[in-house]
Amino acid sequence: MREIRVRFAPSPTGPLHIGGARSALFNWLMARRYGGKFIVRIEDTDLERSSKESEKNILSSLRWLGLDWDEGVDVGGPNGPYRQTERLPLYERYARQLLESGWAYPCYCTEEELTAQRQAQLAAGEMVRYAGRCRSLTPQERVRLEREGRRPALRFKVPEDRVITVRDRVRGEVSFDCAGMGDFIIVKSDGIPTYNFAVVVDDHLMGITHVVRAEEHLSNTPRQVLLYEALGWEVPEFAHISLILGKDRAKMSKRHGATSIDQYRERGYLPEALVNFLALLGWSPGTEEEVLTVEQLKAQFSLERVTKSPAVFDLEKLNWLNGYYIRHSPVERIAELALPYLRRAGYAPGEEKLRLVVAVARNYVEYLAQIPQYVDVFFNDPGYDDPEAREVLAQEQVPRVLGALRDKLAGTGEVADAAAAKELLKKLPKDLGLGGKKVYLPLRVALTGKTKGPELHDLLPVLGKEGTLARLAKAEAAIGITD
C-alpha cells in the first residue's frame, strides 16, 4: 500500500481556530495511525490578510497540542518550500501549461464590472457566475485591452457539459453540474494564484494522498478536480469533515465565545484534554470509552468512524473532560502548570506549599485559571466578615470546640498529612459530646472564615500546626475570648 501523506494547510490570517485544530488533529491522527506523513503548509496567498504573527501563533498552537509534522514550514522537507508565497514560480509554470493547452485564458474584466454583473444576476434571481465575457477574445482584442493598461487575471475554462463526481471518504459520491459553475480565476491579476489553483498544485507536488478538511471546502472540490484533470494529475482521496457549530447551530465564530486554541491554553486547559475532546467531535471510537489518551487515539482513529452530521461545540463537556485530566494527572505537573496563575493572583508559594495547595484545589476546578479562587484560605488569614460565618461563630459551643482542637494540637507533633489530620479530628465530636456539625462547621469557619471550602483534613496539613494554632487564636479574639 502506498504511504499515506496528509496535510494541514492553514492560511495565516488569525490564530488557530477550534475547527482548524480539529482538521489538523484528524490529519495528524491519520498519519500516525497508518505510519504516514503529516505535512504543514502555509497558504498565505491572501497578501492582505496574512501575517507572520498568525503563522507563528498557529504553529505554536499546533506544537502545544502535541501535533508534530514530518515535513513543512519550520522543519523543511524534500517538497519545499512550504509557504505558498515562496512557491510562485511553480504556480507560474503550471499556469502557463494550462494557458498553452487551452484550459485557461486571460480575463480583463475589472472588479467593478464583475461586481456589477454579479449584482445584476443576484437581482434577477439568476445563478451567480462568470458569464464568460473574455473567454473568446480575439488576439487583437487582447492587445487592445492590454494597451488600455489592464492587467489580466487567468481564468479556467470550465466545460459546461460535464458533471463532476467527487468521491468522498465520509460523504460517499457527491455530484456537481459544471453548467452552473462559471469560469473561475486561477491566477489573480497581480500574479498570485488563488486558493483553488494553489492547493491543487501543492497537493500534487507534495504527494498528498488524502485531503482531509472541513466541509466548507466541499463545494470547491469539483473545481479542483477539474484542475487535476486538466493538468493530467491523479486526483487524491477527499474526506470532508462536518463543521463545528456554536450553540445556535451556526458555524462557530468569535461571537460564540472563545474559538481559538490559544484562548483555551491561556485559561489553563490541558492539551491532552483539548485533543481528546476535539477527537470526539465528529469521530467516535465505537466503544464506550470517552477518556482517551493520545496513544489510544493514534491507535484507533479511522475515517470510517467519522460522523457526517455537524457537531455543536459543548463547552460543558470540554470543562468536564479538562477537570478530569487536571485531577488525574500527576500533582507535580499540575502544580507547575498552576503556578503562573497563582503568581498572577499575587500568591508566591514555595515548592512544597504549592504542591499541597494544588493537590487540594485541583479537585474544584475545570481549568487552571480557576485555581486562585480556591486557594485564598491557604494563604490569607480569615477576616470573619461573612454574615453567615459570624452567625456560626456566635453559637454557644464554639469556645469549647476551638479550645478542644487547640488542646489536641498541643499534644501532638506536626500534622504531617491528611491521614494524621483525620485522626486528630475524628474523636473531637465524641469528646465534646456534640454532633459533627456543631464541631466541624465552627472549626471550618474559625480556620477559613468561610462556610464552604476544602475538607478540614486537607486544610490542616497545609496550615501546619503553628498556622492552625494562630488562626484558632484569631478566631477566639474575634469572638471575644481573651484567655
Added chain:
RNA sequence: GGCCCCAUGGUCAAGUGGACUAAGACACCGCCCUUUCACGGCGGUAACCCGGGUUCGAAUCCCGGUGGGGUCACCA
C-alpha cells in the same frame, strides 16, 4: 435564491434490515459518601423530524416534504 451537505434525548454520539422495550458520555434531577462545597459511587428524566413507499420486518433502504447548515470573490 441556485448548488451541495446534514437530520437518534438539551449536547456529543452508538446503531450499517430482525439481538432496539434504542448503548455510553456531558448537562440536569434524586440518593449515597462527606455533618460544607466539589470529587467519587448509585439511580432517574429524556431521542429515532414528518409523510409516503420497499420488506414478513425499518432508527437503519428509496422518494417527497420540512428543518438546520455550508457555499456561491481577483478570501482561504
